[in-house]
Amino acid sequence: MPGRTTAGHRASKPPLPAGAAPGISVARPWSATGDGVLLSVRLTPKGGRDGIDGIETLADGRAVLKARVRSAPVEGAANKALIALIAETAGVPRSAVGFVAGETARIKRLRIAGDAAAVIAALARSAERKAGA
Numbered sequence: 001m002p003g004r005t006t007a008g009h010r011a012s013k014p015p016l017p018a019g020a021a022p023g024i025s026v027a028r029p030w031s032a033t034g035d036g037v038l039l040s041v042r043l044t045p046k047g048g049r050d051g052i053d054g055i056e057t058l059a060d061g062r063a064v065l066k067a068r069v070r071s072a073p074v075e076g077a078a079n080k081a082l083i084a085l086i087a088e089t090a091g092v093p094r095s096a097v098g099f100v101a102g103e104t105a106r107i108k109r110l111r112i113a114g115d116a117a118a119v120i121a122a123l124a125r126s127a128e129r130k131a132g133a
Contacts, residue, residue, distance in 0.1 A: 037114075037119045041110060054066055079099070086110060091119070092112060
């Protein structure tokens with residue numbers, strides 16, 4: 001019978017991480033590195049405004065930060081706008097944000113140089129503000 005162990009008892013679900021609520025994803029689109037943060041972003045160009053739209057879990061289970069920019073994806077304009085948006089959100093200079101992968105794709109991987117804890121805190125505040133709105 002599905003969901004039962006061989007002894008006939010229900011199989012228990014693994015415990016939630018500390019601070020997690022049932023039904024709420026705890027996956028995060030960022031990870032700390034020795035010199036900063038790696039960030040996965042899903043960019044929507046020509047999105048009507050520049051902003052962060054929260055965190056989304058993709059079908060494959062990866063978490064991404066949803067971002068939109070007014071710029072069109074022409075000659076790198078949307079990528080430049082994304083770098084400016086992420087730099088402002090993270091509280092770092094634009095020169096501290098760069099592409100690791102995905103310059104021509106919707107899903108992008110960025111490296112943000114700086115204090116990882118401060119950058120992650122700023123990104124989390126921005127994502128939570130949108131989730132709470």
